[in-house]
Amino acid sequence: MIPTSFDYVRAGSLKDALGALAAGGGTKVISGGHSLLPIMKFRLAQPTRLVDISRLDELKGIAEKGRGARIGAGTTYRELLESELLRDRFPLMAEASETIGDLQVRNRGTVGGSLAHADPASDMPAVMLALDATFNLRSKRGKRSIKAREFFQGAFTTALADDELLTEIILPALPSGAGSVYSSQDHPASGYAIVGVAAVVARKGKTVSHAVAAFTGVGEVAFLCRSVEKLVGSQGEPEAIARVTADVTAGIEVNGDTFAPAEYRRHLAGVIARRALTTALERAG
Numbered sequence: 001m002i003p004t005s006f007d008y009v010r011a012g013s014l015k016d017a018l019g020a021l022a023a024g025g026g027t028k029v030i031s032g033g034h035s036l037l038p039i040m041k042f043r044l045a046q047p048t049r050l051v052d053i054s055r056l057d058e059l060k061g062i063a064e065k066g067r068g069a070r071i072g073a074g075t076t077y078r079e080l081l082e083s084e085l086l087r088d089r090f091p092l093m094a095e096a097s098e099t100i101g102d103l104q105v106r107n108r109g110t111v112g113g114s115l116a117h118a119d120p121a122s123d124m125p126a127v128m129l130a131l132d133a134t135f136n137l138r139s140k141r142g143k144r145s146i147k148a149r150e151f152f153q154g155a156f157t158t159a160l161a162d163d164e165l166l167t168e169i170i171l172p173a174l175p176s177g178a179g180s181v182y183s184s185q186d187h188p189a190s191g192y193a194i195v196g197v198a199a200v201v202a203r204k205g206k207t208v209s210h211a212v213a214a215f216t217g218v219g220e221v222a223f224l225c226r227s228v229e230k231l232v233g234s235q236g237e238p239e240a241i242a243r244v245t246a247d248v249t250a251g252i253e254v255n256g257d258t259f260a261p262a263e264y265r266r267h268l269a270g271v272i273a274r275r276a277l278t279t280a281l282e283r284a285g
């Protein structure tokens with residue numbers, strides 16, 4: 001429970017942080033510390049230097065971006081929950097944030113830290129996939145943007161290079177009148193999702209014109225379920241929802257453990273997806 005020794009520096013600017021990361025030599029950034037510190041205590045991570053990015057203004061803030069939004073990677077869950085802009089345009093963000101951890105976790109934990117850590121059971125990756133987010137990354141070498149669907153590569157593995165920081169998250173506008181839901185069945189001890197689903201739907205008249213659902217907790221990485229997209233063109237009737245959710249984990253290696261065996265998770269994913277799509281369609285204007 002005691003980490004190996006390390007140096008600690010607080011970055012004074014984004015440039016400082018990127019310079020420190022570029023120097024390598026076992027440097028890691030720390031934001032809220034809610035994922036990094038526990039794994040350091042278990043010695044699963046043994047950085048020799050921590051660069052604290054939690055006070056960098058460049059990584060803060062939630063702002064309009066066209067009809068979408070720009071969220072700084074260092075934004076805490078509490079700030080997400082307090083944002084009128086997000087409640088209005090992306091209520092899915094607040095609905096998911098409410099389920100995360102406890103007050104301390106939501107006060108300190110950041111959305112960027114969660115995405116960079118890429119825990120297979122964390123909530124935000126599924127939300128980002130469902131909202132078709134783009135992540136802006138920076139390093140001393142330059143800038144690049146990557147879609148959420150290309151960012152998550154495996155359990156605790158992302159497209160981030162060792163010298164890169166996730167700086168901001170760009171959410172494109174949702175289709176007008178879209179309805180969304182975040183729903184999860186959580187482990188009673190850890191509170192992490194056994195299965196979580198983020199769903200977004202929209203209608204044109206009575207016909208479904210947009211349907212996406214992304215899952216977390218099911219496999220080693222959050223994923224978009226392609227069969228749900230086949231709801232488009234239907235009237236969103238129960239039979240159509242049942243049809244597209246009949247096998248939401250097709251092609252996915254489903255996790256299993258003593259608490260929730262793979263067969264249980266597979267079944268649960270279908271049940272939660274059906275309920276989420278039904279509610280999202282009710283919410284769609």
Ligand SMILES: Cc1cc2nc3c(=O)[nH]c(=O)nc-3n(C[C@H](O)[C@H](O)[C@H](O)COP(=O)(O)OP(=O)(O)OC[C@H]3O[C@@H](n4cnc5c(N)ncnc54)[C@H](O)[C@@H]3O)c2cc1C
Nearest residue numbers: 031032033034035036101109110112113114116122123166
């Ligand atoms: C008691 C408890 C309960 C929790 N429950 C839930 C839950 O129900 N659902 C859920 O989804 N999560 C849950 N979490 C996890 C929590 O969401 C994450 O720990 C938190 O969001 C991580 O953010 P952080 O700022 O603390 O990251 P840190 O711990 O500071 O960093 C995590 C990792 O990301 C890297 N990193 C951080 N910021 C950046 C950046 N901007 N760019 C590149 N790399 C970066 C760090 O180097 C580190 O490797 C829980 C955590 C705790 C302690």
